Amino acid sequence: MSAVEDRLAELGLTVPDVAKPVAAYVPAIQDGRRIYTSGQLPMVSGELVQTGKVGDGHGLVPAEDAKKLAEICALNAIAAVKGLVGDLDKVTQVVKIVGFVASDPSFTGQPGVINGASELLGKAFGEAGVHARSAVGVAVLPLDAPVEVEIVVALADD
Template sequence: MGQVEKRLEELGIALPSPAAPVANYVAFVRTGNLVTISGQICFGPDGKISPAHVGRVGAEVTPDIARDAARLCAVNVVAQLRAAIGDLDLVHRCVRLGGFITSASDFTGQAGVMNGASDLMVEVFGDKGRHARSTIGVAGLPLGASVEVEALFEVA
């Protein structure tokens, strides 16, 4: 078991089976030493979205619950990354995260929500998990999800 897998175990995180794409795209693309992970929504360990994670942040979903949803998205990103490269110890750096937050029209706390995903990357990968980031509010996401996260990694 590699160091990153040990760290996941210490954190109590069991990576789920990566979700299959539901449209005309692939879950990840590797080109050279870069791996792009397509947007991952907040599927739980059972492969379903919790009703608590459906809706607009600042309306039906609280920012704290949405932060938990962002963390789940990040777990799903890591699961896709493992599918892409096999050994998570090959990660040199999480280069970038992009976050999409389904937001009520007056909600402006998207950055705090996205910290759920950013914090997980640092917890799992240490300094290699520190990344650039964009976070935007959107009117809606697939399956009514409150959060979606995409990522770019540099790998060996």
Template sequence: MAGKIETRLAELKIELPAAAAPVANFVPCVQSGNLLFVSGQVTFWNGELRYVGKVGKEVSVEEAQQGARLCALNILAQVRAFLGDLDRVVRICQVQGFVNGVPEFKDHPKVVNGASDLFVEVFGDAGKHARFAVGSGSLPLGVSVEVAATLEVT
């Protein structure tokens, strides 16, 4: 039987991608006590890289928001693979957003809203979180956005 969060994802017609294997010497998730730290996720959809380029040049703010949403979907995929059940998520505690923008780009929070909005859509009040959204001179593979998160879990 599907859990509450899996049912919510189905109601929202949200499909999670496959959890990607790490490409370097790190693990996707580390649990310490009731905190789960999820490594930065980039804009992969089942092995296909999307939203590549600098925001404000090759990628629009709206496209980068979709990229941040995709990063959040990848976070949930990693959490499900690690915990086995998304119902073990008590709350999203913190979201860390990195935006690969042109030097004069100033709308980093608008981009990372793509991830924040998804977490609230899926988890309701438990999806509301502390956050930062910062600019970066570059990101791995040239992606426009990368998102990491810290969650409280059971």
């Protein structure tokens, strides 16, 4: 087990199996020393955990719940990276995160939601988990997911 997986285990988390694509794409692709993940949804055991728009109101996904969903997305992104490289200790830097939040029109807390992904990556990768990031509000996401996260990581030279 990698040091990254050990840190996740301390949080009570394990790297899941790679989520199966829901369309015509692969979960991640390597280009030289970089791995780019596809957008990862909050899937657990092949099932979307929750659906809907994020916001403050009846029938909406609360921001704190969405933050936990973003953490699940990040864990799925870690799984996609591990699926290509095998050993997560080969990751020298989480370079960038792009987080999408299916938002009610009045919701402006996208950065706080995507903190769920950022904080998990920081805990998992330590200093190498510090990254650039975008947090974007969108009208709808695939399968009516509240959150989607993609990451780019750099690998050590072989």
